[in-house]
Amino acid sequence: AKILWNDQIVSEEEVKIGYEDRGYQFGDGIYEVIKIYNGDVFTATEHIDRLYASADKIQLVIPYTKDVLHKMLHELIETNEVQNGHIYLQVTRGISPRQHNFPTTAVDSVLTAYIKETSRPLAQLENGVKACFVEDIRWLRCDIKSLNLLGNVLAKQEAISKDCYEAIQHRGEVITEGSSSNIYGIKDGVLYTHPVSNLILNGITRKVILDCCEEIGLPVVEEAFTKAQALEMDEIIMSSTNAEVMPIVSVDEKPIGNGIRGEWTQKIQQAFELKIPSSIGV
Ligand code: PMP
The missing domain is CATH 3.20.10.10 (D-amino Acid Aminotransferase, subunit A, domain 2)
Known part of the structure; x- marks a missing residue:
């Protein structure tokens, strides 16, 4: 499967997740689940708006505009040729030596998104x-x-x-x-x-x-x-x-x-x- 890793679509073997990723160590991040029906995303704008709202509430900066993210998600669906399923997308505060407070130097957030093919219940x-x-x-x-x-x-x-x-x-x-x-x-x-x-x-x-x-x-x-x-x-x-x-x-x-x-x-x-x-x- 092809995965969206930050702003690139790559094979899943290429994705590297850091052991010091704050998502992994603290759950310091946010996520969304977006449904795909017949090759199209459902209420994507609402989900993307909520993602950015969640990010704001934890002072996490997503380094892409909503439009760019929206386009990347469409590309992910097309690349994977999925008709029905959902996108799982998460953004963490990134990789930094473990300490509870936010990193004191600039650290890039880490975005991953992938698709699961599922049928409706x-x-x-x-x-x-x-x-x-x-x-x-x-x-x-x-x-x-x-x-x-x-x-x-x-x-x-x-x-x-x-x-x-x-x-x-x-x-x-x-x-x-x-x-x-x-x-x-x-x-x-x-x-x-x-x-x-x-x-x-x-x-x-x-x-x-x-x-x-x-x-x-x-x-x-x-x-x-x-x-x-x-x-x-x-x-x-x-x-x-x-x-x-x-x-x-x-x-x-x-x-x-x-x-x-x-x-x-x-x-x-x-x-x-x-x-x-x-x-x-x-
Ligand atoms: N409440 C909680 C705690 C949830 O995890 C979810 C599923 N994401 C919902 C409500 C329903 O939200 P949505 O309709 O946006 O999937």
């Missing part, structure tokens, strides 16, 4: 998935898409060990977000989701879903709900770049609504589907 999108509650033990800057994912990793592992697809994290009684997704509840024809704040990642799919809700006439209330309220919801959804609009049909083995994908969920999925780039000529 169509069976789960139809049948829904199981989730469980996990205490949110992460830091208080979950708005930054940082490489420090240990809290998320432990939450997801707990979910997998319970045969669940996702962990629904909560601070005290209040639901924040999934380990790698945003969470929504629908009750009596209203969709509820945690407001954008430092406690959640402002998902790009979340924004697309809120647009879909507007289109299908589903009112949205950006207010957090509790674990107890979650169990009383008619429908629960999780969303992410790869999981799209994913129905959650049980939480801690308790069925949500009828225990199958709900009608509003299906309508949101249909509206979402219309936004996906289709291949040329189809």
Whole structure:
């Protein structure tokens, strides 16, 4: 496979990662996951904007303009001739002798991006998935898409060990977000989701879903709900770049609504589907 390494597309054997890279030693960096449908990137501008916003929040300078990065990503897709999958892109603060504070001399950041070919989780999108509650033990800057994912990793592992697809994290009684997704509840024809704040990642799919809700006439209330309220919801959804609009049909083995994908969920999925780039000529 061909990898984007800083501003060059190279074979993966050519990529050299330093053992003193601050991403490797401190998780000192940021990342994005961008979906490719039919050879085209989906919501790339939004992902690139969020990448630069995350960089700003940790005082990391990405030495390319957004336009140049956007073009490099297109080149990466074309070189790899990928139709469906996603780009994983990360930028670290670079290589420097290990000390917690930022390097005191100028150090170049290190960018790597590569493509994974994947297919859409169509069976789960139809049948829904199981989730469980996990205490949110992460830091208080979950708005930054940082490489420090240990809290998320432990939450997801707990979910997998319970045969669940996702962990629904909560601070005290209040639901924040999934380990790698945003969470929504629908009750009596209203969709509820945690407001954008430092406690959640402002998902790009979340924004697309809120647009879909507007289109299908589903009112949205950006207010957090509790674990107890979650169990009383008619429908629960999780969303992410790869999981799209994913129905959650049980939480801690308790069925949500009828225990199958709900009608509003299906309508949101249909509206979402219309936004996906289709291949040329189809
Ligand atoms: N929250 C967290 C913690 C995530 O890791 C993700 C996935 N990147 C999301 C939410 C969903 O974000 P997006 O829709 O932009 O993929």
